[in-house]
Amino acid sequence: MAGYLIRRLIGALVVMFAVATLVFFMLRFLPGDPIATMLFELGDAEAVDRLRAKYGLDQPIYVQFWKWLGRVAVGDLGNSIYGSRIPVSRIIAESLPRTMSLASLSFFVALIIALPAGLVSALYKHTKLDHTVTVIAFLGLSMPDFWFAIVLILIFAGNLQWLPAIGYTPLSEGIWAWLRHLILPAIAIGTPFAAIIARMIRSSMLEVLQMEYIRVARSKGLLTPRLIMVHAFPNALIPVVTVTGIALGILLTGTVVVENVFAIKGLGRVLIQSILNRDFPVVQGSIFVISAIFIFANLLVDVLYTVIDPRIRYD
Amino acid sequence: MAAITHVNELPAPPRRARWIRHLIRDRRALIGVIVLTIFVTAAIFAPLIAPYDPNAMVFGIMDGPSWAHPLGTDDLGRDLLSRLIHGGRVSLFVGVSTVGLALIVGVGLGLVAGYYGGFLDTVIMRYIDLQWAFPNFIIAVYLVAVLGQGMWNVIAAVSLAFIDDFARVARGMVLTIKQEQYIDAARTVGVSDWRIMWRHILPNATAPLIVQGTVSISFAILAEAALSFLGLGVGVETPTWGLILADGRTFISRAWWIGVFPGLFIMLTVLSINFVGDSLRDYLDVREVKDEGA
Numbered sequence: 001m002a003g004y005l006i007r008r009l010i011g012a013l014v015v016m017f018a019v020a021t022l023v024f025f026m027l028r029f030l031p032g033d034p035i036a037t038m039l040f041e042l043g044d045a046e047a048v049d050r051l052r053a054k055y056g057l058d059q060p061i062y063v064q065f066w067k068w069l070g071r072v073a074v075g076d077l078g079n080s081i082y083g084s085r086i087p088v089s090r091i092i093a094e095s096l097p098r099t100m101s102l103a104s105l106s107f108f109v110a111l112i113i114a115l116p117a118g119l120v121s122a123l124y125k126h127t128k129l130d131h132t133v134t135v136i137a138f139l140g141l142s143m144p145d146f147w148f149a150i151v152l153i154l155i156f157a158g159n160l161q162w163l164p165a166i167g168y169t170p171l172s173e174g175i176w177a178w179l180r181h182l183i184l185p186a187i188a189i190g191t192p193f194a195a196i197i198a199r200m201i202r203s204s205m206l207e208v209l210q211m212e213y214i215r216v217a218r219s220k221g222l223l224t225p226r227l228i229m230v231h232a233f234p235n236a237l238i239p240v241v242t243v244t245g246i247a248l249g250i251l252l253t254g255t256v257v258v259e260n261v262f263a264i265k266g267l268g269r270v271l272i273q274s275i276l277n278r279d280f281p282v283v284q285g286s287i288f289v290i291s292a293i294f295i296f297a298n299l300l301v302d303v304l305y306t307v308i309d310p311r312i313r314y315d
Numbered sequence: 316m317a318a319i320t321h322v323n324e325l326p327a328p329p330r331r332a333r334w335i336r337h338l339i340r341d342r343r344a345l346i347g348v349i350v351l352t353i354f355v356t357a358a359i360f361a362p363l364i365a366p367y368d369p370n371a372m373v374f375g376i377m378d379g380p381s382w383a384h385p386l387g388t389d390d391l392g393r394d395l396l397s398r399l400i401h402g403g404r405v406s407l408f409v410g411v412s413t414v415g416l417a418l419i420v421g422v423g424l425g426l427v428a429g430y431y432g433g434f435l436d437t438v439i440m441r442y443i444d445l446q447w448a449f450p451n452f453i454i455a456v457y458l459v460a461v462l463g464q465g466m467w468n469v470i471a472a473v474s475l476a477f478i479d480d481f482a483r484v485a486r487g488m489v490l491t492i493k494q495e496q497y498i499d500a501a502r503t504v505g506v507s508d509w510r511i512m513w514r515h516i517l518p519n520a521t522a523p524l525i526v527q528g529t530v531s532i533s534f535a536i537l538a539e540a541a542l543s544f545l546g547l548g549v550g551v552e553t554p555t556w557g558l559i560l561a562d563g564r565t566f567i568s569r570a571w572w573i574g575v576f577p578g579l580f581i582m583l584t585v586l587s588i589n590f591v592g593d594s595l596r597d598y599l600d601v602r603e604v605k606d607e608g609a
Binding site for chain 2: 025143145259283295298
C-alpha cells in the first residue's frame with residue numbers, strides 16, 4: 001500500500017510538472033504583449049524595455065521557464081499585473097477556501113439527493129416511481145448549471161426572499177450565515193452531479209440484487225430493510241466510487257461557472273475575471289491550482305477505493 | 316393457400332428499419348428525435364421561420380409573452396423568439412462541428428496509437444492521459460483564454476478539449492479488433508495498413524464512437540453556452556443561447572422570460588440528445604462510455 005501511494009504521488013507530481021510546462025509555454029505564445037497591457041499601451045519604448053528587464057522577459061525562454069518553475073516550487077506564483085499588483089498566491093489563498101466550501105457542500109447536497117433516489121429507483125425498478133426518478137435525473141443532467149442557478153435566485157431570492165442572491169460569508173461567522181449564502185449555488189452545482197451518481201447507484205444496485213447471496217436471502221424470506229441496507233447497498237456503492245472520480249470534473253466545472261453567477265470570489269471567479277482582464281499571472285496560477293485540486297482529488301478517490309473495498313489491493 | 320415460409324428463410328429487416336422500430340418503442344427517444352428535428356429545422360431555416368428580424372430594436376422594452384411576441388421582448392425591445400431561433404443556428408453549429416472535429420482528430424490519434432503500438436502509442440497516449448487528467452471545460456476555458464474569443468476559436472478550443480474522449484474509445488476498440496483473425500488474413504494477403512484501418516477496423520468500431528459522439532454533442536452545446544455566458548464565447552455580435560441568457564441576467568428580476576427561455580431551449584436540446592444517446596446505447600449495446608465532459 002505504501003509503495004502504491006508513493007508511486008501514485010510521484011505520478012501526480014509528474015502530471016503537475018507537465019501542466020506547469022504547458023501552462024507556461026502556451027501563455028508565451030499568446031498574441032498581445034503583457035507588458036504593453038500593463039502600461040495600458042501608453043508607455044514609451046524605454047519604459048517597456050525597463051519593465052521587460054525587471055520581469056526577466058528579456059531573457060531566453062528556457063531561462064525564464066526554469067526561474068518560473070523554481071518559484072512555483074516554493075509557492076511563488078508571481079504578481080497580478082492588474083490593479084494593485086497583489087501576489088497571485090495571496091489571491092488564491094483568499095479564494096481557495098470559498099471554492100472548497102462550495103465544492104464540499106455541493107458534494108454533500110448531491111449525495112443527499114442521489115443516494116435515496118438511486119436506491120429507490122433500483123428497489124422499485126420499472127415502476128412509475130423509477131421512471132419519474134429517471135426523467136428527473138435526465139433533466140438534471142441536461143440543465144445548464146448557470147441557468148438553474150439563475151432560476152433558483154429568481155425563486156428563492158427574488159420571489160420568496162428567503163435567501164440572499166449573491167455573496168459569501170465565511171464559516172467562521174456562523175454556520176447559518178455560511179449555509180444561507182452557499183445553499184443555492186450548492187444545489188445548482190450538485191444537481192447534475194447527483195443525476196450521474198443516482199443513475200450509477202441504480203444500475204449497480206440492480207446488479208447486486210441479482211447476486212447469489214441476495215437471492216438466497218430473498219428465497220428464505222429475508223428481504224428486509226436490514227438486508228438491503230447492510231448487505232446489498234454497501235456493495236452497490238463500490239463501483240459508484242470510481243465514477244465519483246470522473247464526476248468530480250463536473251463538480252469542479254460547476255463551481256467555476258456558478259461562482260460567477262453568485263458573485264462568490266472563489267477560484268472560478270478569479271479565473272474568469274483574470275482571463276477577461278488579460279491578467280496572465282493570475283490565469284496561470286489559478287489554472288495551476290485548479291488542476292492540482294482535480295489531480296489530487298482523483299488520487300484520493302482511488303485510495304478511498306481500497307478502504308471501501310478490502311478485496312482491492314494495489315501491491 | 317399461401318406457402319408456409321420458415322422464419323429463418325425470411326430476409327432480415329434492414330438495419331435502418333430495425334433502428335426505427337426500436338426508436339418508436341422507446342418513447343423518450345422518439346420525443347428526443349421530434350424535438351431535435353424541430354430545432355434543427357428552425358435553425359436551418361431561421362430567416363424564414365423567425366417572425367421578426369432578431370436585431371430589430373423596434374418593439375416595447377421588456378414586454379411579457381403575448382400573441383405578438385410568444386416569448387416576450389428583451390431589454391432592447393427585440394423579439395426574444397426570433398433571437399432564440401437565430402441563436403440556435405450558432406449554438407447547434409458549434410455543438411456539432413466541435414464534436415465532428417474532435418471525432419476526426421481523436422479517432423485518428425486513437426487508431427494510429429492502437430494499430431501501430433510501440434513508441435508512437437506511448438507518445439500519443441501520454442499526451443491523451445495528460446489531457447484526461449482535466450475536466451474538458453477547464454481545458455476549453457484555458458484554450459479560449461490563450462486563443463481569444465470568436466466562433467472559430469471557440470470551436471477549436473472545445474473540440475481540442477474533447478479529443479481525448481474519442482482517442483481513448485477508438486484505441487480501446489482497435490486493440491480488441493486487432494486480435495481478430497480477419498485482420499491477420501488481410502495483412503497476409505498484403506492489404507495496406509491504411510486500408511486495414513479504414514476498411515476493416517473503423518467500421519467495426521463505430522458503435523461506441525456513435526454513442527460517445529452523441530454524449531459529447533450534448534456536453535459541447537452546454538460548454539459553448541457556459542463559455543458565452545461567462546463572456547468567453549463567440550462574441551457579442553452573434554447571439555447564441557448562452558449569450559442571450561447572459562444578456563437577460565441583469566434584468567431577470569423585472570423580466571423573467573429573458574433569462575428563463577434561453578435556458579429552456581438549451582435544456583430541451585441537450586435533453587433530447589441525451590434521450591437519443593441513451594436509446595442508441597441500448598440499441599447498439601454499448602456498455603460503458605465515459606459520462607463526462609462539460
